[in-house]
Amino acid sequence: MAVLTGLYATAGDQLRTDVANVHPAADDADAMAAFCSGYLRGSRLHEAWLHDEEAILRLFVFAAIAGEVEDEILGTDDKPLPDPEGWLQGHREKVGQYVRELRDYWAARRVVPRSAPRVGRNDPCPCGSGKKYKKCCLG
16 A cells, blocks of 8 residues: 555656656657547546546547547537647647646545544543543644
C-alpha cells in the first residue's frame, strides 16, 4: 500500500508541475491514441465515472483521439467539422491539461471514509483520560 500511495503522490506532483511528461508527444498520433484508449479503459473500471455526466463529457475528447468517435459526430448535422484532423491535433496538444483537469475534478469530489466514529466536544476523550474531549485533546 505504501508503494501505491507513493506512486499516486508522484503522479499527482507530476500533474501539478509538468504535465508534458505524463502523456506521449502530441505529434505521435498512434501513441496518443493508445494513451487515450488506456485512459478510457481505466475510467470505465470505476462506477463513479459511468454515472457522472460531466466526467463523461470531459472524456469525449479522449474517445475522439482514441478513434472511438466517428468523424461525422465531431460536427453537427448542419455544420460538419471542416478539419477533423486539425481538431484532433489541437486537442492532442491539450491532453496533459485535460488529465490534470480530470484529476482535479475527481479530487474535489473525493469522499474519505472515516475509520473511527466522530468524537463530539462533550464526549469522553478517546485517549482514556476520563475528561471531556473539549477539556483534553481538543483543547
